[in-house]
Amino acid sequence: MENNPQANSTIKNTLLLAQFEVKKMLFNPRGLIALIAFSLVWMLILLYPISGASTFLINPDFRTVIEGFFGINAVSELFEWPVAELAVYWIAALYLFPLFSIFVSADQFASDKARGTLRFLTQRVGRDSLFFGRFIGHMLLQSLLLCLTVIATIVLAVSRETSLLLPALYSGLIVSINLIIVLLPYTALMAILSLYASSARQATIYAILVWAAMSITIAIINSYLPIINVLKWLLPGSQISLMINTQGLQSFMYAPIALIQACALLFAGKLYINRSAL
Amino acid sequence: MSLVTCKGLSKSYGDKQALKQVDISLNAGNPIALVGPNxxxxxxxxxxxxxYIKPTSGEISLLGHPPGSAAxxxxxxxxxxxxxxxxxxxVLTQLSFFASxxxxxxxxxxxxxxRVLNLVDLSDSAKHKPKSLSHGMAKRVSIAxxxxxxxxxxLLDEPTAGLDPANAKKIRELVKSLSAKTTFIISSHNLDELEKLCDQVLYLEQGQLQQSVSMSEAQHEDYLTVTMQRCAPASLINAVLGLADISAVEERENNQFLIKHNSQQAYAIEIALLQLFKQNNWQYKAILKGRTLEEKLFS
Structure with a gap:
């Protein structure tokens, strides 16, 4: 059989690449090991801090400890959450998912580029499709895992108090969307680093270097020129410590930072993939 | 429309200039060879x-479009x-994905x-992972x-390097059978192979296009290349020089002789040579009209 079908549109190829990326992560040994590690970590978090959340959020000693750690009034909103399990989940997820994102999306391009596999792809899809397809694929995968942990938390909350179902679903939805937005710039930055690096490990090291170097530079600039305080918003994740003290729709107030960062990084990545040698 | 056009194409890696002002114009048709030292x-x-990479200067057009364009x-x-x-x-998952x-x-x-795995005789390995394939098999999958x-x-970059002779032959046959629909540009160090497959040969040296040789032109040259089984080279050269219309006979490696003649009569030299071999009981291996590709490029 020999026929030459009509070429796919850029969007169709982008989606095909995204879909294949998810499949690749879920059905290969390396992906599965990462998934098992992820599940075990979350099982521990769900079993201990989250399932016990309702008891210790009411406990004044715990409040003192948390306030001692983050500062008074820095976490006041945490105690306003209608579902205590989701409040604890929110703190854990805000810090753990970006970290997880750095590791899980470090290999968006690195190994394939080093191996020459990208050369098989660039004859069939444009570089834009390749870049955005892989990015969307990694976002889909992380969103899927994130939603699973949110659902597990809702189940825990409802198993304690069935009347919490509706508030838990509502908070769960807001938490999921917010966390997905938080992960966008992380995944976009990892896409660029992964294009530059020759292995996933190297991309992860570059990520650590970028965050460390940027934090130090911003801190130095701030100490000399405090007026340029806004510089800190350049770094992905700089809004996370402030997001802890938000809940409900209020937590969306920091979403524009992550969205603007993601757009800027994706645009830079698009330029970079089109100019780099593959 | 021209298949490939390059104008003033140059590419540098730092100080090293890998390509210098290359001009090429190729048309669709029989396979085209690209030869040159490492x-x-x-x-x-x-x-x-x-x-995959961008030129430092110059222009490239493939089927009327720049490389990497959506068209x-x-x-x-x-x-x-x-x-x-x-x-x-x-392998099947990846190739199906490429097709989709x-x-x-x-x-x-x-x-x-x-279908393409079948073309390279690897349909049995469709469900195997690339790791379990030998070097030669992996290469055939890449060709597929x-x-x-x-x-x-x-474009095939050294398609038969690392393949066993039987599979290399199959790849050559495959290229030949598909060349009615597809134009192949083949880079290889195997000149015999290119001679069998290609009509046009581009010779690249130190980043510059040194010659562009057409195989069909070889037919009009007044050369014969004779490879002998066994014979005394000196007596063969003397005997051949004694024939009419022979201007020079040179010995090449492996009992191969290059005969230059100026005969206008078709087959006259060939017939005279065969008679000479018969008289002296000399066994010949091959008689080639024209010069070998190696001879054309390197002498």
Whole structure:
């Protein structure tokens, strides 16, 4: 059989690449090991801090400890959450998912580029499709895992108090969307680093270097020129410590930072993939 | 329309200039060979044509479009040197995916992947992961992926290097059988192979295009290349020089002799040579009209 079908549109190829990326992560040994590690970590978090959340959020000693750690009034909103399990989940997820994102999306391009596999792809899809397809694929995968942990938390909350179902679903939805937005710039930055690096490990090291170097530079600039305080918003994740003290729709107030960062990084990545040698 | 056009193409890696002002114009048709010593710039030229890298200066046009443009997707394919498939996914999954990116629906993509694997005799290995394939098998899979969707132009960078003779022969036959629809540009160090396959030979040296030789022109040259089984070279040269219309006889390696003549009569020299061999009981291996590709390029 020999026929030459009509070429796919850029969007169709982008989606095909995204879909294949998810499949690749879920059905290969390396992906599965990462998934098992992820599940075990979350099982521990769900079993201990989250399932016990309702008891210790009411406990004044715990409040003192948390306030001692983050500062008074820095976490006041945490105690306003209608579902205590989701409040604890929110703190854990805000810090753990970006970290997880750095590791899980470090290999968006690195190994394939080093191996020459990208050369098989660039004859069939444009570089834009390749870049955005892989990015969307990694976002889909992380969103899927994130939603699973949110659902597990809702189940825990409802198993304690069935009347919490509706508030838990509502908070769960807001938490999921917010966390997905938080992960966008992380995944976009990892896409660029992964294009530059020759292995996933190297991309992860570059990520650590970028965050460390940027934090130090911003801190130095701030100490000399405090007026340029806004510089800190350049770094992905700089809004996370402030997001802890938000809940409900209020937590969306920091979403524009992550969205603007993601757009800027994706645009830079698009330029970079089109100019780099593959 | 010209298949490939390069104008003033140059590519530098830091201080090293890999290609210098290369001008090429190639038309669709029989396979085209790209030859040259190691480091001559063959792979750089292929990478530029495929759009993997960008030229330092100059222009490239493939089927009227610059490399990497959307209009070329699926119409041009290549066997990139040393590129490997993803080791974690089986061959069929990856080839089907490539086909689906070229516009095949999922069922047709699977069938297309099996068709191209069948062309390189590897349909049995469809479910294997690239890791479990030998070097030669992996190369044939890479050739198979280049044939998905019957592209108009296929660039093969050393397609038979590392293949056993039987499989190398199969690949040559495959290229020959597909060349009615697809134009192949083949880079190789195996001049005998290129001689059998290609009509036009581009010779690249130190980043510059030194010559462009047409195989069909060879037929008009007044040369014969004779390879003997066993004979005394000196007496053969003397005897051949004694024939009419012979202007020179030179011995080449492996009992091979290059005979230059100025006979206007078709087959006169060939008949005279065969009679001479018969008289002296000399066994010949081959008589080639014209010169070998090696002779044309390097003498």
């Amino acid at each position: 480091g001559a710039g063959k792979t750089t030229l292929f990478s530029l044509l495929c759009g 070329l997707l699926g119409r041009i394919a290549s066997l990139p040197q040393d590129a490997q498939l993803d080791p974690n996914l089986d 990116l070229q516009g095949f629906d999922s069922k047709a993509a699977n069938a297309e992947a099996l 992926q280049a044939l998905i969707g019957s592209p108009e132009l296929v």
